[in-house]
Amino acid sequence: MNISGVVSRLGVSVMVLLWLLLMVPILFLASVPTSIAVQGVLALVTVGLLLVVKPFVHVCLPIRFGMLAVASFFTLRYWLWRLTETLPSPEEPLSFAAAIILFGAETFTVGLFFLTALVTADPTDPEPPARVRVKDVPSVDILVPSYNEADELLAVTLAAAKQINYPHDKVTVVLCDDGGTDQRCNHSDPAIATESKARRARLQKLCSDLGVVYVTRARNESAKAGNLNSALQNLSGELFLVLDADHVPSRDFLIRTVGYFVENPRLFLVQTPHFFINRDPIERNIGLPETCPSENEMFYTTIHRGLDRLGGAFFCGSAALLRRRAVDEVGGISGETITEDAETALDIHARGWESKYLDQAMIGGLQPETFASFIQQRGRWATGMIQMLILKNPIFRSGLSITQRLCYLNSMSFWLFPLIRMIFLISPLFYMFFGLEIFVVSSKEVLVYILPYLLIGFLVQSALFSKVRWPQISEVYEIAQTPYLLRAIIGTVLRPRAAQFKVTVKEEELDHAFLSPIYLPLLGLTLLMLLGLIAGGYRWIAFPGDRTVVQLVGAWNLYNFLLTSLALRAVFERPRRLLKPRTGVSVPASLHLISGGEGSYPLDATILSAGAKSLILRVDGDTRGPDGKDRLNEAREGGAVEVHAILTNEPDLAAALPATIASVRSGVEGVTVNLAIASKDMIAASRLAAFLTFGDSARWTFFRKVHSRGRGLFSGLVFVFSKGILSLPTTVYDFLNEPARRKAELETATHVPSNELANVVSAPVQPGQKPNEPSPEAEKYFGVGS
Structure with missing residues (x-):
């Protein structure tokens, strides 16, 4: 009998029971009618309480439960108020329809809030497994x-x-x-x-x-x-x-x-x-x-650990x-x-098997390099999860525990965010463009219901995720994906079995700046938000009696515009490099320069980066030989080199690795040498790279736990909104300058060395390519069609 499994299941049962017990008083208190003044006091007390307990939610489980309970109470009060007091009359069918759509999206987010609260209430921190004898x-x-x-x-x-x-x-x-x-x-x-x-x-x-x-x-x-x-x-x-x-x-x-x-x-x-x-x-x-x-x-630091607690790690x-x-x-x-x-x-979960999540990164992978391939990947994820929600709905799947059903429902329903996000983006426009009344509310109710509700949501997100996600960054990511994934979501709902698996390209080489070919949907969404602001200005002048509503809806639209304009920067592909590369190493080595049979000249060096096709080293010390000549330049002009990595614990990987010098660069930290590895030596280089760069998982732990920095709610909001404002001039400039940039890039490309140019223009015609049409290789090289 698995004792640890029984204990774990008992712990989950106790946690669910606590949630159910907490929901009874929460539901009762949330439904008690109050005056505006009393609601204002409740809002102040709730926000103040969350501010006080926020620093302690990660070190004290009762405080964490208490914070979520208080936030749940106010969230339910807000939702009941929206349901009973803010919807326009059905006698105005257009306004009522727009209001119901918005209220439906809010209801979805409230439900998702409770699911997320359940999942993140008590994330696991599993103990290392017992040692196992080799035999x-x-x-x-x-x-x-x-x-x-x-x-x-x-x-x-x-x-x-x-x-x-x-x-x-x-x-x-x-x-x-x-x-x-x-x-x-x-x-x-x-x-x-x-x-x-x-x-x-x-x-x-x-x-x-x-x-x-x-x-x-x-x-x-x-x-x-x-x-x-x-x-x-x-x-x-x-x-x-x-x-x-x-x-x-x-x-x-x-x-x-x-x-x-x-x-x-x-x-x-x-x-x-x-x-x-x-x-x-x-x-x-x-x-x-x-x-x-x-x-x-x-997801991997907090949410999946929470899924693990409830038996839903997948x-x-x-x-x-x-x-x-x-x-x-x-x-x-x-x-x-x-x-x-x-x-x-x-x-497999439905068959009674158990799963475990271990929060220890032990792989180094690649993300898509371009925005288009990123969207393709996320579109596949969204499509697959919505397929599962329709074809294998966990709520009706036999064999799953209650908590497992809720875990899968949470993970699948998250991918409806393009639909929900789009509703939140366009709802203010119903009023700005058409004067539709999407909710009935006074300025006092805004102060005691809406603003505290938003602030409480920000505080809970910051308390739970501030160390792993900066405030409002997730919103920027969602907006950047929304106009693209929305089509995939709708298509999957209409034809859930028609989806096709598409492999995401990971190893693209982004060596020049260009405008993503799929920029139009996100640009259109941003311009739509801008038109909403212009329409709001018109309403402010034309309808003085509506200025209170214009202020409220206009602030909402401005918030959407700032986030959308920042998300729009994602379509401008920029080949930026990490200041501290995650694959950087520092391994002593000896670089042997072999020139024209004159002998070998060893230089002390340090390996900075290792791959299957190249090595980057820093040469330590003087590169001149006894005759005063610079041996690096001699070797670069035609001589071969050998790299001897100094590895005391893996001597088999330290054998001589032949290479040629691709480039030499002098800098403040010394002379950096870029070495090219021949195809015939790729196996040895790959073994060395696998050991040096990827062998120790502590490297990934450093970047996940040490190198990353959390950010508080206030500073995070200031960062995002200021970045959204400051990005506007750059975005306008980049769009206006794009034709000139393409022209300059094409003119520069005509001066490529003849051997490289020949390799590009003489590429074989691809399937479906017209005889005089640039090949995909030429497009990538010259930026044609970018």
Whole structure:
């Protein structure tokens, strides 16, 4: 019998019981009618109480429960007031319809508030698993599904998977290649067939050199779910680890997770966070500081720990260890929707299996580099979750506990935010453009109901998430996605089985600035908010008797405009680099310069960055030889070099690595040398990069827990609103300057060295490309069509 599981379930039952007991007095007090004066006192007391307890919610569970209870009380009072006193008369059908739409969106957010409060009330902090004797550890298959990723990206991931600390006879690393299937190798399009055959041959050799198993299948069916299921048919590991092609694991992944499965025979999943070594395009393009926590940290640091407490931690597609027997019990990885990960977890949870979330990042992955690919990825997530909500609604799914139903409902319904956000954005315009009365309210009621309600919401968000999400940043992210994901949501609701899985491109190289080709919807939304402000100014002048309402609705519209104008910066792609790269290292090495058979000249150096195709080193000391000549310049003009990493704990990885000098740059910190690695030496470079850059998960812990900084409510609001105001002139300038920038870029591109230019313009014509149309390679190089 699993004692810890019983204790955990008892703890969840007690927490749910406490919530139910708290709801009784909350419902009663929220429904008691009061005067405006009394409501004003309640608002002041509630806000003051939350301000006092806010600093202690993370260190004292009763205070956390009390804060959520107080906020719940005021939220219910607000909702009941909106329902009973603020809706216009049905005798005005247009106004009433607009008001009902807005009230429906508010009702949804109130329901989501209570679900989120339940989930985040008591996040888990799991203890490390018990040690397991080496002879008793279960066998593990490491699956790396791939479709169109570059060879060097796969090489680093596979090399890292081979370096994981675990008995070698108990682990098998498998590349599941969906880009080299029989279907693609025999494609009717000769170009696709040729490339697929070449890819299969290259990856087979890569796997052979790394000691990895290569598998593919006959047909590309059921996307990632089908790829994994096909690979699992020929594997027999008791557990299997799923890693996306760009998710490079640290060496301690299995030793930190396997023990949980030994402790609990009913455990089917240990999910870990996804940490990314690059910034997503929204935070990069709008210019968020590097100390601002990444967008996914709120989910992985707080929300998923809360889901774990309620038994609802789910599979997130990668960086997760699963029990093979549980997956087999439901017929393999589920594929009815395009979010095979959460769907699989839902199916297995319904069979009574348990899951666990471990808040220890042990992979370094890649986020989409461009706004367009970011939107494509989020559109797939939103589509899949809405598919599950419709096709596999957890509320009616047998086998799930009450808390699990609520967890899945919370996770799925979140992705309705494009619809809710759009309602909140356009509702003020119903009045500004058409004079529709969307709610009936006096200025005093605004002060005692609406403003305290908003402030309490901000305070609760800040108390729960200030360390992992700055105030209003989530709103900016949602607005940036809303005009794009809204179409995907509506399409999925109308045709839930019609969605198709599209692989997100991760390894794009953003080496120049350009305007995203999908900028129009977000620009249109921003201009709509601006027209609302202009209409408000007209109403202020034309209808003096309505100025109180114009002030209220205009302030709301101004708030929407500032957030939307800041979100619009996301469409201006900017290749900004991290000041402190998350993949930066500092490893002593020796750089041997070999020039024309004259001998080898060793230089003391420090490795700053390592990859499958390049190394960056800082040369320490004098680069001149005994004759006074600069050996780096000599080597750069044609001589070869060798890098000897000084690794006392991994001498096998310290063998000489041949390279050529791509560039040399002198700076304040010394001479920096960029080395290019030949394709034939990619395996050795990948092993070195996997060990140096991704081997230690403490690196990711530093960036998640130490490098990121929380921000208080007031300073966070000032930051966002000031940034929204200050971004306006830049945005207008960038739009006006875009034609000139494109022209200058094309003119500059004509001076590319002849050998590079030839490689671009002589690229073969692609399928569907007209003979005189620029190839995709030329578009990427010259910025054509950006």
